[in-house]
Amino acid sequence: MRRLCSELRVRRPLGCVAIAVAALVTAGCATLTVPEEQQLADQFEAEIRRQHRLVTDRVIVRYIDAIGRRVVVAAGPQPFSYEFSVVDDPTINAFAGPAGMIYVHTGTILAARNVSELAGVIAHEVGHVAERHVAENYGKQRAAGIAHTAAVLGGGLLGGSVGANAANLATGLGLAGVLNSFGREAEREADDFAVHVLPRAGYDPNGLPSFFETLIAEGGPSGPAFLSSHPAPRDRLVTTRETIAALPPSGALRRDDGGKLEIIQRRIALLTGESSPRSPDRRR
């Protein structure tokens, strides 16, 4: 499969490229290698910083980072050193970038009713990276970039290399929303990854389906990333509950963290002016 992808960068004429691109897209070829994914991380981070405001408050970032580290350690050896960031955005969402870059919205932290829910969201995003879903999506975008270039060349509008490389995609097409538009199977895999890893990290895996209840109460999904509309949160809630019921019994698992989450939520409210859905002024 990788041989086909390499050929695409050099082979002409265009007819051959177009046929090969179609085969590549449908075959799902072109998943990035680990080194390719690592090369993209800095460019992706720069693009995110251009498009979003990241929280710089160390107390908040360290809190999320600590939860993320517990999840990653529990997941076992990983090819990436994960990095956890907080996006100043009141919507409930989280997303993953290349090479273990995980972003959690302040809206998600505020909406979490306990730390196991927050750990559930983070573990789901780690699952997308660990299962190479982000790399697959990036690969598909690279293939689409080649197809686009081929189409433009076919129209006689542009001369130049057909070889769209991954680095160009980081600034041209590397939108978090596109990269986090996962299919039904990938979402199921990430949920499954999360509920298996959470007990090993010391968190109650019921935090994930419990957070789906919040999503449903908030009116359902409205975009890509964690709020993926397929499968519906209600279906994911049922599936994850069934998976958890079949897990071997674990020892004492953490659902709350002794008031730390509430302190972080108050800090976010102070710094951003956002408030928790559980606050009196946000209750419906």
Ligand SMILES: [Zn+2]
């Ligand atoms: Zn997802």
